[in-house]
Amino acid sequence: MSDYRLSAQSREEAGKGSSRRLRRLEDLVPAIVYGGKNKPKSIQVAHKDLKRALEEESFYSSIITLEVDGKEEPVILKALQRHPAKAVVLHADFQRASAGTVLKINVPVHFLNETTSKGVKLQGGVIHHDAVEIEVSCSAKDLPEFIEVDLADVELDQVIHLSDLEAPKGVTFVALAHDSDLPVASIHKPKGASADPEPAADDAEEGESEGDE
Numbered sequence: 001m002s003d004y005r006l007s008a009q010s011r012e013e014a015g016k017g018s019s020r021r022l023r024r025l026e027d028l029v030p031a032i033v034y035g036g037k038n039k040p041k042s043i044q045v046a047h048k049d050l051k052r053a054l055e056e057e058s059f060y061s062s063i064i065t066l067e068v069d070g071k072e073e074p075v076i077l078k079a080l081q082r083h084p085a086k087a088v089v090l091h092a093d094f095q096r097a098s099a100g101t102v103l104k105i106n107v108p109v110h111f112l113n114e115t116t117s118k119g120v121k122l123q124g125g126v127i128h129h130d131a132v133e134i135e136v137s138c139s140a141k142d143l144p145e146f147i148e149v150d151l152a153d154v155e156l157d158q159v160i161h162l163s164d165l166e167a168p169k170g171v172t173f174v175a176l177a178h179d180s181d182l183p184v185a186s187i188h189k190p191k192g193a194s195a196d197p198e199p200a201a202d203d204a205e206e207g208e209s210e211g212d213e
Contacts, residue, residue, distance in 0.1 A: 004053060004064045008043040029089050033066065033075060036096035043068055043094075050089055054080075058145040061107045063097055074098060074140060076105055097140040104174060106133040107144055111185060113152035119187030123156040126190050130183040134162070135174040142170030149184055159186040 011030060027047045034040035053059045059077065066075045079093035097103060109132055119125040134147050147165065154160060161181045162173050175182050 004056075004059055004062055006045055006049060006053065006064055006066050008045045008066060008068045010069050011042040011044045029092055031092040031094060033068065033073075033094045033096060036098060036101065038096070041068065045092065047089060050092065051087070054089070057108055061105060061143065061145050063140055063143060064094070066094060076103060076140075076143070078105075097143075099139065099141050101140050102137060103140055103143060104135060104137050105143070106135050108133050108146045109184065110146045110148050112148055112150045117151040117154050117187065119151075119154050119156040119158060123187075124189065125156045125187040127151065128186045128188065130159075130185055134184070136167070136171050137174050137177070138168075138171040142168065144168045144171060151185060151187075154185070154187055156187055156189065160184045 008031065028044040029047050029050050031043050031045050032040055033043055053064075061076075063074045063076060065072050074097045075094040076097045077092065078095040080089065081091040082088065083090055095101075095103070109129075111127070111129065114120065114127055117125075117127065120127060136144070136147075138144075147168075149160060149165060151160075161183055162176050163181045165173070165184065167173055
């Protein structure tokens with residue numbers, strides 16, 4: 001599990017005007033921490049620190065040590081609001097994640113052995129990623145950074161579903177708990193390709209003329 005740390009300060013002022021001033025004048029991101037037995041708390045985080053952390057894929061599915069006014073607590077990033085046109089983070093939601101907390105969070109999928117898969121290397125297929133992340137439910141201590149999907153033995157026209165994956169210890173796939181066996185990956189022929197190409201017309205005619213002779 002990656003070790004991520006963020007420093008933050010309490011934020012007394014609320015409202016859109018205050019949030020805009022934070023972002024524009026102080027390069028800070030307004031945020032909130034909620035969950036657990038404590039009340040929700042408004043905080044502010046340095047934009048440069050949060051932006052740098054967001055460049056790491058595992059940050060989105062890791063326990064983060066959040067230090068607020070010198071006091072540390074474990075959290076996960078629960079929601080993020082970005083500017084639609086600029087590389088600017090507008091707001092962040094953090095959920096408290098003590099050891100006994102049950103979390104629901106989307107975890108990225110890592111696909112293994114794509115180029116050497118049977119359906120690709122031997123059968124000429126193309127891999128389709130039907131899911132790039134999977135929602136999981138687990139305690140904070142069991143939170144995985146990612147879910148591995150090994151495609152080595154996947155053949156042409158085969159579909160890998162959630163039920164085909166082995167969930168890490170202590171982890172439940174949320175969709176399966178609701179009887180929804182979602183597709184994760186599949187291998188099919190490229191569009192326009194024929195599985196059994198027919199012989200060219202010229203070759204067929206030539207074969208017939210040779211037989212007539």
